[in-house]
Structures are given as C-alpha cells and as structure tokens.
Amino acid sequence: MNLVVGVSGGSGIPYALSVLQALHGLGVETHLVVSSGAKRVMSAEGGPQLADLTALASHVYDDRDLAAGIASGSFRTDGMLVVPCSAGTLAKIAGGFADNLLSRAAHVTLKERRRLVLALREDPLPRPMLLNMLAVHDAGATVMTASAGFYHAPESVEELLHFVTARLLDQFGLDVPGFRRWESPR
Template identity: 45%
Template sequence: MHEPPTVSPRRRMIVGISGATGIIYGLHLLEALSRLDIESHLVITKAGERTLSYETDHTVREVRAMADHWYSDADIGAAIASGSFRTMGMVVAPCSVRSLSAIAGGGTDGLLTRAADVCLKERRRVVLMFREAPLHAGHIRAMAQATENGAIVLPPVPAFYDRPQSIDEIVNHTVGRVLDLFDVDAGLVRRWSGRPEPAADAVERLPEPLEETMPCR
C-alpha cells in the first residue's frame, strides 16, 4: 500500500531587525517575502523598535502585521529558537554592531541572536546587513569571525550602475541581492549585462581628452 505523498512545506525565512539605522531594508525585505509567498518570521529588538520610531511613521504593530509570524526578542522559547524548526535561513536587516558581535561570538542574549546562532549551527544561510561606518579593528574582527562561523556579512552598499531614481530603487536593489544569496529572484535587481553605451547627450558632454587640454611645457 502506497503512503500519501508528503506535501512540501511553505518556504520560511527569519527576519531580524536590530537597532542600527536602516530599518527600511527590513521593511522592504518583508514586503518582498510576502510577494514571493515566503513565510516570514519576524523578531525586532527593543533598540530596533526605537529606531523604527525615529526613521519611519510606522508603528511596531504595523510592522509586525507585515510578517506572517512575529516574536518578542525576549521569547527565547519561540519556534525559531530551535534547530528542528526548518527555515531557509535568516536575514538581519539592519544588523547593529551589538548583534553582529553577539552572533560572531555565539552569544544568545535574545531571540534575534539565538535564532541566528541556530541557523548557523544547522548550516543554514545567515545574511547580516551590517550597518556601521567608519569601522575600527574590533568591527573588522567581528565581521571576520562571523564569516568564519558561516554567516555572510553584506553591508547595504548601494549600486549606481543602474542609475536609480529613488531611495526605494536603491533599497530594493540591495534587498534583491540579499535574496539572490538564497537563490531567490525577487525581480528587484537590474542585472549587469556588460558596459552600456553612453546616451547621446552624455557623449556630447564628455570632456576633451586630457592630452589635448594640458598646456604646453
């Protein structure tokens, strides 16, 4: 007698929002996951909630409603704190210095860092959108240690080759590149296909060759 086929579970992604500036990256990531029908599991630290109020007009309740499931950072018994809870992995967007350092050192002082540590021990992908500049040696060592543990440190550095016209376009491109790391094409990235030809008006504005403008000596 044949057993019934196993139904593939819906894909799940953990989203962590810490207290660094750049809350917009986490919000756009939640929106992208919803469009892609990827089940989102959200945890926001207390510092993240505070930064949210500084940088946006959204309330914590509104952001929680953007996710399929949300958890308090103090809830260390949540589903995402266990390796038996299967997920695609986790993105911390944005990732503060404190969260990066805790994840790099295996510290689990809250659910966000615990969930990241669980994903790493289960060999699942963890992407840390580390938002800090300039960097001192301690930051660089923490990034190296997190990378050695299996995480991917992806500072949200904007790309300008696609000539973005708005902040949303800049943010979406970076979010799309983050999802690329999970082999998910969100349709947010304008792919590089080689050096584009300059526009006609740009050609007219090009400066004269340097050797022709230098005075004779």
C-alpha cells in the same frame, strides 16, 4: 521557502521593510523578530514602524521569548536574514552570546549550518567590528553591507532600497521582480 527575519537596532529600518515587502510578494513564509533596540530606532527615525513590519510577516515573535520555535534547531527554516544588523548584534552573533531571541535564532542558524545573512549598516568600520565580521564569516555567515549600486541609474530612494533588497535575497536564491542586473557593455 521559510525564512527568519531579524531586525536589530542599527539605523536603516527601511531596509527591513523593503525586504519584508519583497518576501511577502514572493510568498515566502517569514518569522519576524524585532529587537528592543530596533524599536527604539524606529521611534527615533520616524520611518517605518513596528506595525508596518508585522503586517507583512507570517509569524511575529517577542525578542524576549527564548522558548519560541525559531530558538530551536529542530524548527526547520531555510535560513535567516538580519536587516539591519547593528554592531552590537554582530558582536553577539560573533561571540555566540544568545541573550535574546534574535541572537539565539542566529546562533541556531549557524549551528544547523543554514544560511545566515547579516546586512550591516554602519560606517566607519572599527577594528573590533571587522574582527567580528571575520568571525561570523568563518562561522558560516554571509556579511553584506547595505550599500546600493548605481549602474541601474536609480531615480529614487525606493530604487536604492530595492537594489539592496534584491542583492540580499539573491543569497537565498530568490529573484526580486524588477531588479536590473549588471549587463556588460557591448
């Protein structure tokens, strides 16, 4: 499998790190693009940094490089995941505004009818954001929130991140080892 992973400026860079760790462990080829907003968030949050993400990626692209392979529909991938997806990036994707590589790669993913998953990490959800979510859904994207379930009785932040990662990668048919699925009570 061959996936584009976009990291935008929404709070929640640990989700991106968790996804990249899982994809690396599964042997998935990844094409990483990190927005300038994400780089600012990394600095402000003090968690995972750019080097942590790039160390796990198969290929890394500059967000200003609109001539990169992932900017073209002829560059084959199995889809794209944006994690976290900021409200601004969501709006760009919803409006077809491709002013950076991340939004261009998302546009290409939609136009080629490949799977695009957007992992939003913002609350509350104002009306413009809800309309943008509906627009990308109608264009073929899957919109998910970075919301962990608790039925697996998590005992750490890592387990909460693992839950969200597993649910995101479910959208691509990937099984993350150690993910406990819901089992109906007997």
